[in-house]
Amino acid sequence: MHIDWAALGQVFGVSLVVTVGLVGIFTLGIVGTSSPSAGGAKASVLARTGAYACYALCAAAVGYGIFLIVG
Amino acid sequence: MEHITLLIGIVIVTALVFDFTNGFHDTANAMATTISTGALKPKVAVAMSAVLNLVGAFLSVEVAKTISGGIIDESAGIRPEVIFAGLIGAIVWNLLTWLAGLPSSSSHALFGGLIGATIVSVGFDAVNADKVVMKVLIPAVAAPIVAGIAATVATRLTYRLAKGRDEKETAKGYRAGQIASAALVSLAHGTNDAQKTMGVITLALVTGGVVAPHSDPPLWVIVSAGVAIALGTYLGGWRIIRTLGKGITDIQPPQGFAAQTGAATVILASSHIGFALSTTQVCSGSIMGAGLGRKGGVVRWSTAGRMAIAWCLTLPAAGLVAGGAAFLADQGTWGVTAVAVLGLAVSGAIYAASRRKPVTHDSLDETDAAAAEPVGVVTAALQAVAPPPAGPLSPEAGRTPAAAAS
Numbered sequence: 001m002h003i004d005w006a007a008l009g010q011v012f013g014v015s016l017v018v019t020v021g022l023v024g025i026f027t028l029g030i031v032g033t034s035s036p037s038a039g040g041a042k043a044s045v046l047a048r049t050g051a052y053a054c055y056a057l058c059a060a061a062v063g064y065g066i067f068l069i070v071g
Numbered sequence: 072m073e074h075i076t077l078l079i080g081i082v083i084v085t086a087l088v089f090d091f092t093n094g095f096h097d098t099a100n101a102m103a104t105t106i107s108t109g110a111l112k113p114k115v116a117v118a119m120s121a122v123l124n125l126v127g128a129f130l131s132v133e134v135a136k137t138i139s140g141g142i143i144d145e146s147a148g149i150r151p152e153v154i155f156a157g158l159i160g161a162i163v164w165n166l167l168t169w170l171a172g173l174p175s176s177s178s179h180a181l182f183g184g185l186i187g188a189t190i191v192s193v194g195f196d197a198v199n200a201d202k203v204v205m206k207v208l209i210p211a212v213a214a215p216i217v218a219g220i221a222a223t224v225a226t227r228l229t230y231r232l233a234k235g236r237d238e239k240e241t242a243k244g245y246r247a248g249q250i251a252s253a254a255l256v257s258l259a260h261g262t263n264d265a266q267k268t269m270g271v272i273t274l275a276l277v278t279g280g281v282v283a284p285h286s287d288p289p290l291w292v293i294v295s296a297g298v299a300i301a302l303g304t305y306l307g308g309w310r311i312i313r314t315l316g317k318g319i320t321d322i323q324p325p326q327g328f329a330a331q332t333g334a335a336t337v338i339l340a341s342s343h344i345g346f347a348l349s350t351t352q353v354c355s356g357s358i359m360g361a362g363l364g365r366k367g368g369v370v371r372w373s374t375a376g377r378m379a380i381a382w383c384l385t386l387p388a389a390g391l392v393a394g395g396a397a398f399l400a401d402q403g404t405w406g407v408t409a410v411a412v413l414g415l416a417v418s419g420a421i422y423a424a425s426r427r428k429p430v431t432h433d434s435l436d437e438t439d440a441a442a443a444e445p446v447g448v449v450t451a452a453l454q455a456v457a458p459p460p461a462g463p464l465s466p467e468a469g470r471t472p473a474a475a476a477s
Contacts, residue, residue: 002201002205003204003205003209004205004346007344007345007346008209008213008346010344011213011217011337011341011344011346011348012213012217012220014340014344015218015221015333015340015341016220018340019221019225019329019332019333019336020221020225020228022225022332022336023226023328023329023332023333024225024229026229026244026248026332027228027325030236030240030241030245031232031233031236031241033240033244034233034237034244035236036235036236058248062251062255065255065335066255066258068339068343069127069131069259069339070130070131071131
């Protein structure tokens with residue numbers, strides 16, 4: 001019986017990296033656009049720009065996901 | 072010819088019924104945590120999922136040429152009766168697990184049903200044991216582990232990164248992100264599972280000589296399969312949604328986002344790399360992982376254990392029911408009729424049992440009842456199907472209809 005361990009390992013690796021990466025990037029976006037719970041100042045322009053870049057990356061990932069489903 | 076046409080008609084209707092149960096069984100995969108974090112209202116969530124399932128059915132024209140992915144040898148005399156019996160087994164198991172509020176894989180139920188019916192009708196030789204291990208057993212074990220670890224790590228990370236931020240503000244972001252991931256899961260589900268039904272119907276049409284072998288499904292098959300799965304999804308399997316959304320662990324917005332993103336990633340990565348993992352097990356695993364990832368998060372292992380038992384039983388139980396059904400259906404026209412009548416009776420009994428303690432989108436919040444309820448419901452269902460005392464619950468579930476059938 002042939003078990004394709006390589007493919008399974010690949011699925012595991014890719015899933016882990018992509019999930020953690022995407023969640024991390026999206027969280028950075030959230031961090032960049034939100035204010036501290038202590039009631040400090042609103043996020044700076046720089047932080048906001050970075051945050052929108054993060055969101056754009058995530059949107060691109062969703063687009064790639066749709067591409068995979070269609071293809 | 073008249074007879075064959077009628078039989079194929081029955082197979083088509085049964086396939087659409089299976090598609091429908093598949094829809095409401097699997098709504099929870101995409102929408103359970105989306106609902107419990109408050110990202111979407113229950114009715115809106117199932118409506119969105121239904122639309123995306125319908126869209127998904129039309130998205131891909133790459134049809135499952137083999138309905139079982141090589142698990143059974145479809146050229147070795149698979150007749151419409153066998154497909155019919157397999158579908159009945161899958162439907163009965165789907166309904167029983169829905170009644171118990173347990174998420175189990177609809178694809179595994181279909182495989183189990185087809186395997187059982189094939190063994191009884193054609194013999195062991197027509198079943199590819201290697202493929203069963205490769206395509207069902209290993210993915211079933213691997214899916215929750217892969218998705219669980221990914222979701223755990225992602226949950227830890229997101230809590231750490233967003234520490235000290237205003238929770239109300241971040242929750243908004245998480246909910247928006249979760250809607251996107253849930254949409255991807257729904258879309259992928261529509262593409263995969265609606266196609267399975269299209270494959271079944273097309274195979275039935277081919278065996279009856281209505282369409283040429285290896286042809287694409289006719290448009291009406293695509294439309295009806297898409298509509299059936301969308302209707303099922305819109306109905307909402309509230310019992311399973313409650314188990315996944317609240318039964319396993321209490322889901323906060325960051326966890327919901329991490330779990331759903333993990334699920335979407337694992338489903339797409341696995342099907343793209345060519346080691347398809349079952350959607351149901353991926354979603355359940357990622358929810359457990361998200362539960363473990365939050366400090367103070369609690370995973371209710373008793374519920375998780377019940378789910379695991381259901382997963383183990385899906386293949387043999389659906390196979391047993393289908394085997395009994397195949398034995399009957401092989402007896403000729405009266406046998407097929409008997410299977411159809413029995414199938415309807417069992418479905419009716421399960422539905423009647425579900426009405427005793429209905430779960431709707433309004434009663435999703437009654438978590439305390441949920442913790443103790445499922446076992447009682449299964450017992451009630453078994454008593455409705457056949458009187459014997461409730462032993463270990465699930466072997467009974469598989470045996471009862473088969474015994475009634477033979």
